[in-house]
Amino acid sequence: MLNPSRALSQFPCVLCLFCSLCFSLAAATPPDTPSSVLIQNATVLTVSHGTIEHGSILIKDGKIAEVGQSVKAPAGAQVIDATGQFVIPGIIDCHSHIASEAINEGSVSVSSMVTMEEVLDPDDVSIYRDLAGGVTAANILHGSANSIGGQTLVIKLRWGQPASKLPFEGAPPGIKFALGENPKRSNFSIPGQPRHYPATRMGVEETIRAAFAEARDYKKIWDDYNKSVAAGEKALLPPRRDLKLEPLVEVLEGKRYVHAHCYREDEILMLLRLAKEFGFKVRTFQHVLEGYKIADELAAAGVGASTFSDWWAYKVEAYDAIPYNAALMTRRGVLVSVNSDDAEEATHLNQEAAKSMKYGGLSHDEALKMVTLNPAIQLGIDKRVGTIDVGKDADLAIYNHDPLSAYAVVQKTLIDGSIYFDREKDIANRAEIEKEKKALAEKLKSAEKKPEEKKPPEKKPEEKPKLPTPAPTPTTAQAGAAPGGAP
Amino acid sequence: MRLRRFQRCAFTLALVVFSFLVIGPPLLHPQGGEPQCFAIRGAKVAPVSGPPIESATVVVSRGIITAVGKDAAIPPEALVIDGNGLTVYPGLVDAFTDVGIPAAAAPSPGEGGGPRRSPEQARGPQDRPASTPWRSGADEANLTDKRIETWRDGGFTTVICAPKGGLFPGQAAVLDLAGERAGDMVVKSPVGIPLSFQTSGGFGSGFPDSLLGVLSYIHQVWLDTDWSIKAQAFYEKNPRGIARPRYDRTEAALAEALEDQALVLVPANNSVELRRAIELIGRWQVKGAIYGGQMGYEVASEIAAKKLPMLVDLKWPESEKDTDPEAKPTLRTLRFRDRAPSTPATLAKAGVKFAFYSGGIAAPKDILKAAKRAVDAGLSPDAALRAFTLSAAEIFGVADRLGSIENGKIANLVVTDGDLFEEKTKIKTVFVDGRRFEAHEPEKPKDPPKGDLTGKWKLSYTSPEGAEESTADLTMDKDGTISGSLASPRGTANIISGYLSGDKFTFTINIVLDQGPTDVTFSGTFDGTSLKGSISVLGMSLDFTGVKPGSAESAAATVGGAQGGLP
Incomplete structure (x- = not known):
């Protein structure tokens, strides 16, 4: 969850974004899906097998069908001429809080019963802004107010589609954990309210352990029941279902990924020990700002690290963060991604990835992987996305420059082969949208303001001699026009 | 806090002193010498169950409609009302409201003398936060609610009434807006289990404090209710040797209401909420209906496909009062304000069964005005009338006894001097359970x-x-x-x-x-x-x-x- 001081540090950035990209958005209608699309004559950064100059990508039914220099467009294909442009796999944001109507169920220390999927908001304009930054998929996380937070899910940014069309099909489900200051909430206590438990890092550990002990017992009750049923026993009362414990049982069974918010090395090592004790794996540590101190331990445990490029010192537990974190962990064999945790940051994740080239000297490809293939692996969706390879989903971002350059601006973003963001079209549509807004505002204003109200009869005669006929005519006409004039 | 308590004592004292001045709330008597039988002769009758009949007679006897038609015989004991120039409609139904339950007094400060303690915070679903599903519109209905008279003057004879407040506020009942005792009002109970998704406050206010927690809580309650029914039956069969299942008032009340086929009423106004409600009702496997529904113009076909009934809130969205005049609403908001009144027409076209409710509208004449906006946006006046009468009755399972002017149905009627949706039309007389009320014109x-x-x-x-x-x-x-x-x-x-x-x-x-x-x-x-x-x-x-x-x-x-x- 975003820290306010961090948000403040981003203020200049936010300002610039809104100055330069004033998207005026309506409820979008999803794009048509052409059966075949050819992106031609582009520099294709495949991430998996190098760069193809003057390359083309053929998309059939939303999947990448061919990649190379001599790909021909079949009859009837939609052709996107990308001469001088760069194509990369769509950016994947491993830590996002967009597209949801609620983020935290902050009332309890274990809120595993809640799920982000139920509060998805497909109308959140951040989806569109992220698309304009080349993002095609995002891991939607619960906040970090509780030791064990809510269930998470990966979505594709299918702007204009209903909530049911956002989830990334087949992506493994996840759950948010949180360590450190946020879940202990000792900085957030309200005078007069009972103190929250846990209030220390020790308490956070105990909270998680107690929850898993409970989940283990719950699992046993169900396992025993299922065994008895399988053995043919009849007339059994099934155990009561507990929505808080079910997802934790899935974690124990390896069916649900743990994404743990953390900063300090001690708390990270704590969770690794605790996970070992209960026999589950942490899939990713999120933020993991002191990860560079324990990179070997992270690599040995086989967990992913999803960090910020260069945010630090926004609170005491973030004092030891350094911009070399991503590169140092990578060099020690940790699978690293760079995430946003923020709707604005998400619009330039390409630049965030590029910073690891300056700080730590990662290669161009290694840097690009931080926002494409690596998060795809961390989220268990790398069979479908993350590189430009035949058979994968056609989730692509097209830039006017090398995407790791500060001058790179997204021209088009495709998901499943459909263009969900088109810069040219966006610019062209702005005037139309403004016009509709203005017309609607006028219409609604005249409908709400009753005609008689506009000319209080008491005042008029004092100011001017009364002119009874001309005055009512325009107002009546206006009022009459309102109901009929639907666009 | 101390001070407040002292003030409260002082106020109570003052009230005792002044109480000799108090005249009890006026009782709602029908007018005149209480005839039991009426005949409205020569009026236009809009039965809703069939086409309008010109210059027809409606006979009402002891609370029941006993004859309708051009040649209906007028019994000798009937008080005859000349219906020339008048139109008779079935009594209107406000399909979701708390009219009938008097506004509650503010909760009194703690009695203990010390500072008022914050209410016990729920630590999870097991504490059953903000749940009072045992409360009932039928039990809490009271003729002292002033709005009963106001609503009746506006042509409403019937309400679907439920307590307000909380996630499971209580059960809805069909009430007729008249009677000698509160119990006379109840037509059927329970007919609905309304839900609300409103959280009590922000961080630190106890579980649940977000939409996330609210939804997970409701899921758990349904699961628990279902399990407790099974566990109870299992235990009753052979109590020996097993621990008895725990009694839970929330589960018990819900189990009973579900057995009575009460509709689970799910709030949803915009398209995201509407689609979510469709999904939730399907998942819960309950008989459900949606209330709110104002962005239904975007999802009417999906609602129709699931055959879900809809209660449409007639308090159409408009610009907020006293807001920053510089604040610019989004295009989506503007479109919503513009198109919301077209929802009923879209629902009708898609084949969704819908009824109207007053929502936040405080004056009944504004309810009909709001419906007129739906008519202006394409809804046929007949469909609008049906949404106020027979459709509401059908949705709540009381179409066999009210909602239209038919022989044998409850004598709930509205008599007007013109078309119901015309602004200049006046409501002349209202019959509730066969009792006649002359409508008061609000003071102008x-x-x-x-x-x-x-x-x-x-x-x-x-x-x-x-x-x-x-x-x-x-x-x-x-x-x-x-x-x-x-x-x-x-x-x-x-x-x-x-x-x-x-x-x-x-x-x-x-x-x-x-x-x-x-x-x-x-x-x-x-x-x-x-x-x-x-x-x-x-x-x-x-x-x-x-x-x-x-x-x-x-x-x-x-x-x-x-x-x-x-x-």
């Missing part, structure tokens, strides 16, 4: 209003308890009629009647004080920016002033008010 202002009272007003006055403040949220019509609500430390109530005539205003609320439902009238002068006048309650008269928060006057008032010991 004599002079055109000087200025506009629309907006939020902070009212300051000194009660026997000390300095106090209330907030009046007023809406003024072009003719000066005032509607809206008033939030005071003693509770919130809708304005029953009110107007601004010239610079003189008056409006009345009815609120439950210690001695029961009481009229409180605010009257005085409006100088264009502020209100000044007196509050008349229980024979007392208190001076008050009113300003719009944010204005220069209100800043001054706040400084003054602080001395009065307000938090």
